[in-house]
Amino acid sequence: MDAEAHGASHSNDGFVGVRGHRDAQTMLARALARGHLHHALMFVGPRGIGKATLARGLASALLCKEAPGRGCGECSVCQRIASGTHPDVDWLLPTGKAGQITIDSARACHVRQANGPYESERYVVVVDPADALNEYSGNALLKAIEEPRPGIHFLLLTTNMQGVLPTILSRTMPIRLGRLSDGDVAAIIAEKAQDADEDRRRMAALLAEGSAGVAVELALDPALDRCLDLVREAIRAADTGPAAIFAGERSPLWSAYGAATQEIVALQAEEAAEEAAEEAAFAGKKKRASKKKSKSAGKSKASAAQQRWVANRLAELWILHLREQIRGRAGLPGAPTGRSPSPHELVARIAILQRLTQRISRNANVRLILEQTLLDLSAAH
Numbered sequence: 001m002d003a004e005a006h007g008a009s010h011s012n013d014g015f016v017g018v019r020g021h022r023d024a025q026t027m028l029a030r031a032l033a034r035g036h037l038h039h040a041l042m043f044v045g046p047r048g049i050g051k052a053t054l055a056r057g058l059a060s061a062l063l064c065k066e067a068p069g070r071g072c073g074e075c076s077v078c079q080r081i082a083s084g085t086h087p088d089v090d091w092l093l094p095t096g097k098a099g100q101i102t103i104d105s106a107r108a109c110h111v112r113q114a115n116g117p118y119e120s121e122r123y124v125v126v127v128d129p130a131d132a133l134n135e136y137s138g139n140a141l142l143k144a145i146e147e148p149r150p151g152i153h154f155l156l157l158t159t160n161m162q163g164v165l166p167t168i169l170s171r172t173m174p175i176r177l178g179r180l181s182d183g184d185v186a187a188i189i190a191e192k193a194q195d196a197d198e199d200r201r202r203m204a205a206l207l208a209e210g211s212a213g214v215a216v217e218l219a220l221d222p223a224l225d226r227c228l229d230l231v232r233e234a235i236r237a238a239d240t241g242p243a244a245i246f247a248g249e250r251s252p253l254w255s256a257y258g259a260a261t262q263e264i265v266a267l268q269a270e271e272a273a274e275e276a277a278e279e280a281a282f283a284g285k286k287k288r289a290s291k292k293k294s295k296s297a298g299k300s301k302a303s304a305a306q307q308r309w310v311a312n313r314l315a316e317l318w319i320l321h322l323r324e325q326i327r328g329r330a331g332l333p334g335a336p337t338g339r340s341p342s343p344h345e346l347v348a349r350i351a352i353l354q355r356l357t358q359r360i361s362r363n364a365n366v367r368l369i370l371e372q373t374l375l376d377l378s379a380a381h
Contacts, residue, residue, distance in 0.1 A: 015057030016064075016071035016078060019188060019212075020050065020180040028058060028175070032069050038173040040145050040154040042130065044161055045177030048213020051157040052128055054177070056081055059089045059124045062153060077120070087118040090125045092141075094132045101127070106137035110144055113152055122151045130156035131163030138165040145171050179210025188212040193219035200224070203333070207320045223267060226260040227313045228332065231321065233257075234314060236336050238377040245374045257370075260310045261302035268306070307366035314370075315353045322346050322353075345380065352376045 014025050031037040041058075043051040060071025060078045063086070071078050080086035092109045096102040109125060116123035127133065133141070145154055145168065156172055158164055180188075185208060189201045192212075196204070196219040203224075208215035218224055233256040237244040244253060302310075321331040326346050330337075341349075356373045360366050 014070075015054070016060045016067075016073035017082065018050065018054055018057035019184040021054060021177050024054065024175050024177055025057075029061070029069060032058075032061060037153070039148040039152065040156065040172040042156045042158065042161070042164070042169070042172040042174045043177060044158055044174050046179060046211055047159050048208070048211035048215070048217070049177055049179055050212060051177060052126070055124075055126045055128075055155045055157060056089075058155065059086075059126070062122045062124060063088060063120045088116055088120045088123045090116075090123070092125060092127045094129075099132055100134050101132045101137045103134075103136040103140055106133070106140035110140055113144060114149075117151060122153060124153045124155060127154065127156040130158040130168065131160050133165055133168060135165065138168050142167055142171075180212055181210070185210060185212045185215050189215050189219055192216045196220055203228075206324065206332075207317060209320060209323065223260065223263045223313075226256075226263045227310065227317060228334075230256040230260045230310070230314055231317045231332060232335055234318065234374060235321075238374050239336055239338055239381065241378045242375065245371055245378070257310070257367075260314075261307055264306045264309055265300055265302050269300075304364045304366060308360050311360050311366050311370055312357055315356045319350050319353050322350050341381075348380050349377055352380060 014022070015029070018025060028037065028041075043054060045051055057071060059081050060073070061069050063081065064071040064075060064077050066072040066075045066078075071081075073079075073082075077086065081089050084091060090109055090112055092101060092105060094101050095105050113123055113125055127141075141154075144152070148154070154172070156164070156168070161169065161174065182205065185205050186201075189196075189205055189212065193201055193204070193216050201215075201219050204215040204219035207218055233253045237247075237253040244251065247253065249255070249258070317332070321335060324331040325341070326343055352373060356369065359369045359373075363369050
């Protein structure tokens with residue numbers, strides 16, 4: 001099951017646990033009430049907007065006996081659907097290499113749905129994400145989707161319809177989901193990111209552009225502050241020009257870049273040590289992560305992959321900042337303020353940053369590409 005955030009409350013005319021997506025909820029509820037709900041639905045929308053949450057809400061509406069057509073959220077059926085333990089709601093998830101759904105998983109799912117439902121009158125299969133189905137696993141499900149038995153429902157989730165097999169796509173009804181309102185995002189962050197302080201939650205809501213899952217991820221990201229510092233210094237450097245871009249390792253720009261990359265190195269080293277300790281414990285061996293090693297790992301040189309991660313996060317946050325400015329908002333708190341650029345200039349800067357992510361994937365010298373990007377942005381001012 002994916003990490004998309006969801007709210008615990010619901011309105012009287014919406015599915016349990018689902019915030020936002022009012023038009024989609026209304027359409028689905030009407031189809032369900034009339035007995036005309038399509039047996040295979042494709043929920044399409046950006047990452048983190050609540051596709052999985054809507055799937056859970058619709059599953060409750062289909063199976064709940066206390067509040068049919070909506071779900072009550074309190075009964076055993078709804079509680080087990082929410083926790084992913086109901087036998088009549090089957091989640092088909094990637095388990096293979098490269099994040100694919102394997103043919104063995106798809107065949108096992110096919111067998112389960114062929115013998116279901118087990119407790120209810122309906123059986124729901126959620127494929128998350130649908131674009132993780134390859135030719136073999138997709139074909140293993142195709143007949144079931146093509147010739148569904150009564151009471152069997154397929155809910156397929158994707159951020160990218162073009163990545164879904166045409167044979168699967170042609171047999172589903174697409175439901176396009178937009179981004180959530182600022183109020184819904186704020187409410188979900190307050191619930192799912194309670195460990196983050198209020199300023200961090202507000203910042204995450206600003207940056208997430210209506211994606212609650214992304215907002216929660218950002219609010220809980222320990223490297224976010226370092227990356228935001230880097231964005232601010234990069235904006236200043238682009239405003240100043242070559243003198244700031246090539247000012248040396250101890251300049252504010254490259255000091256911020258070094259701090260961000262070292263933060264990623266340290267976090268990934270810590271995660272690796274925790275995974276090794278867990279694996280050793282599972283194997284019955286006594287193995288403890290060395291604190292000394294963890295500290296030294298934090299000082300090691302960042303790999304090209306780690307530098308690309310930082311550069312991608314820089315581009316992502318900077319683009320979000322520029323999009324906020326296009327909407328007439330201030331953007332990132334603490335970002336340099338100068339001449340107000342025109343919408344045309346802002347769009348041009350976004351295009352330059354989007355090229356950055358493409359260029360670093362093909363070039364091992366991340367810093368060189370960053371310098372060239374900052375020069376391009378400076379020239380575009």
